[in-house]
Amino acid sequence: MWLSACARCGQQVYFENVSCTHCGAILGFVPSKLRIQSFVAEGDSELVPINEKPPEVRYRRCANWTTYNVCNWVIPQDDTNDLCVSCRLNRTIPNLSEANNDQLWLALESEKRRLIYGLLSLKLPVISSDPEVQQLTFDFLADTEPTFSESGRVFTGHANGVITLNIKEANPVVREQMRLKMAEPYRTLLGHFRHESGHYYWDLLVRDSKWLEPVRALFGDDTQDYSAALQRHYEQGAPVDWQATHISAYASMHPWEDWAETWAHYLHIIDTLETAKAFGLILQPGVANNESANSEDALIALDINPYANNDFAKIIKHWLPLSYALNSLSRSMGHQHLYPFVLAEPVVKKLDLINRIVHNQVAN
Numbered sequence: 001m002w003l004s005a006c007a008r009c010g011q012q013v014y015f016e017n018v019s020c021t022h023c024g025a026i027l028g029f030v031p032s033k034l035r036i037q038s039f040v041a042e043g044d045s046e047l048v049p050i051n052e053k054p055p056e057v058r059y060r061r062c063a064n065w066t067t068y069n070v071c072n073w074v075i076p077q078d079d080t081n082d083l084c085v086s087c088r089l090n091r092t093i094p095n096l097s098e099a100n101n102d103q104l105w106l107a108l109e110s111e112k113r114r115l116i117y118g119l120l121s122l123k124l125p126v127i128s129s130d131p132e133v134q135q136l137t138f139d140f141l142a143d144t145e146p147t148f149s150e151s152g153r154v155f156t157g158h159a160n161g162v163i164t165l166n167i168k169e170a171n172p173v174v175r176e177q178m179r180l181k182m183a184e185p186y187r188t189l190l191g192h193f194r195h196e197s198g199h200y201y202w203d204l205l206v207r208d209s210k211w212l213e214p215v216r217a218l219f220g221d222d223t224q225d226y227s228a229a230l231q232r233h234y235e236q237g238a239p240v241d242w243q244a245t246h247i248s249a250y251a252s253m254h255p256w257e258d259w260a261e262t263w264a265h266y267l268h269i270i271d272t273l274e275t276a277k278a279f280g281l282i283l284q285p286g287v288a289n290n291e292s293a294n295s296e297d298a299l300i301a302l303d304i305n306p307y308a309n310n311d312f313a314k315i316i317k318h319w320l321p322l323s324y325a326l327n328s329l330s331r332s333m334g335h336q337h338l339y340p341f342v343l344a345e346p347v348v349k350k351l352d353l354i355n356r357i358v359h360n361q362v363a364n
Contacts, residue, residue, distance in 0.1 A: 004036035028074035132162035158199035198263030220255035270306035
C-alpha cells in the first residue's frame with residue numbers, strides 16, 4: 001500500500017481517512033490514480049482536487065460514504081453510477097436494522113477495499129461491461145438470512161463469481177474463536193477476501209486458458225471430486241507432510257483450495273512489500289549471520305515495485321528477510337508471528353506461476 005500525504009499541508013494520511021487531521025482538507029481515494037487525494041468542496045456535492053488548476057477531473061463522494069459512512073472512495077462527477085468501483089460490486093449488504101450490523105459492514109468494506117486496491121494495482125479485471133464475463137460480486141449475509149439455505153447458516157465461499165462472507169467474521173472475538181476451533185495459525189477478514197478472490201480468478205485466468213495444464217502440473221488435478229476431498233479433509237485432516245508441498249493445511253485439501261490459498265499469499269506478499277517500499281525500509285539480515293554490518297551484500301533495500309515486477313525471484317528475495325523481521329518484531333511485542341508460514345520450494349514455484357499468469361494477462 002502506497003503512503004499518501006495531504007496536498008494542502010503535507011500531513012501523512014492513511015487509506016481509510018476522510019479528512020486531514022491537521023488542516024481539515026477533505027480526503028478521498030481515487031481508484032483511477034490508486035491514491036488518496038485532497039479536495040475542497042464546491043456546491044452541494046462537487047469535490048475539486050487541491051493544487052490542480054484547472055482541475056483535471058471533478059469528483060463526488062460514493063453514495064455509501066454520504067449515506068452510511070462506510071466508504072471513502074470518490075467517483076468522477078460525470079459517472080452515472082452513485083457507487084464507487086468497490087461498492088458497486090456489492091449485491092447484498094448486511095441488514096442494517098439489526099444492532100451492530102453497521103459496524104460489521106464497516107469492517108467488511110474496509111478490508112474489501114484493500115482487496116480491490118490490490119486487484120486494481122495488478123490491473124486485474126474487476127468490473128467488466130462485457131455481459132459474457134462473469135462479474136465479481138459480494139454478498140454479506142448473516143446466519144439468520146432465511147433465503148440463503150434451509151438451515152439458515154451462511155458459509156463463506158465463492159460460486160460463479162459471487163463471494164459470500166458471513167458477517168460474523170467481522171467480529172474479532174468470533175473470528176478468533178473460529179481460528180482456534182479450526183486450528184488455524186492465521187485468520188483475518190482480508191485473508192478471506194483474498195482467498196475467495198483466488199477462486200474467482202482461477203475461473204477467469206486459468207480454467208479455459210493455456211495455463212490450465214501448467215497449473216495442474218503444480219497444484220494437482222482439479223477434476224477430482226471436490227465434495228469427497230472436503231469430507232476426507234475434515235474427517236482425516238491434512239497429510240502429515242503437507243508443509244513440504246503446501247502453504248497451509250487447508251491448501252492440501254483440493255487443488256482449487258491450494259490455488260486459492262497460494263493466491264491469497266501472493267497478494268499478502270506483494271502488498272506488504274509495497275508498503276515496506278513506501279516506508280523506505282532497508283534490511284541487514286547478514287548481521288544475524290555475523291557478517292559485516294558494512295557489507296553491501298548484507299543490505300537489502302526494499303525498493304522493488306512488487307505489483308509491476310514479473311521476476312518472482314526478486315520478490316521472494318525481498319520477502320523472506322522482511323517476513324523474518326516482521327515475525328521478530330511481532331514476537332518482541334508479545335504477539336504471535338505476523339506471518340506464521342513456511343514457504344517450501346514447491347510453494348515458491350506455485351507463487352512464481354501465479355505471478356507469471358498475472359503479468360501475462362496484463363501484457364495481453
